Amino acid sequence: MGKARLSVADLAALERGRFSDGRRSYTVRASGPVSPDSFQVYMTDNAADIVLIVSGLTSGCLHATWGEEWRSAPERAREWLRAWAFHVFHNGDQSVPARPAPRRERHCDG
Template sequence: MGRSRLSVADLAALERGRFSDGRRSYTVRASGADSPDSFQVFRTDNAADIALIVSGLTSGCLHATWGEEWRGASEASREWLRAWAFHVFYNGDGVTSARPASPGERYCNG
């Protein structure tokens, strides 16, 4: 039995909201409409650029899988993304908030 492909409208209906670090925008999408077991966070301008997938929502056994760009990020940066992802998943759109800089990375906030 093959898995059916979701339409653009179906995918849009699964979106919980967006947040930004001031340079990039991220979208949070649930795995399903009813009692989703996971959600994914991806760059809004490129859905193939996955930042984070969180699974185990219904079982309570949470597991984070980080996208390539985020695997080497500082713990503070990953915690920032994880916190905003959960906030948006449960509450909707977030606000722009500068994320902590990784070592060797600079951000201008002003």
Template structure:
């Protein structure tokens, strides 16, 4: 079976938004337009650099798969990224404080 290739416009249409830690920017993309079962987070400057994939959204059986760089990251860093990813997936673009991020602080606007 041959899988259909999505165009750049199709992929862009699946984007839910972006967020930043003050140094890097991340993009959240849904797996489909209607009732997506998963989403992925990737570095905005390199879509091939997958940071996190969350699957099981429609079933409620959530599963997180972390990219290589993030597998060994501290749990607090992964929890921060996971929380922002869900926030952006459900609510759109996120806002972070660059000055707070450089001090190692994190905050959420929702």
């Protein structure tokens, strides 16, 4: 029994959004429509050009697998792409991901 092939419409339904670094455009696609365990980032003009796969979303044991070109990229570039990928996966838009606010600790003496 062969693997089921997804139609173009099915693949489009899994797309969470896109973002760009000003030169290249990236697309984020979930592994499934409900509670996906992974997502992938690929070059928008070539879905076979995988940039990043993040797995373990449902288990909380996250694992990033980088595409060939990105394995040797500077950590700063990979962190930028990873942050955008998560932002688009969760929010589905191209807004700039907010930087985390400085943590303010509160203590109760009561």
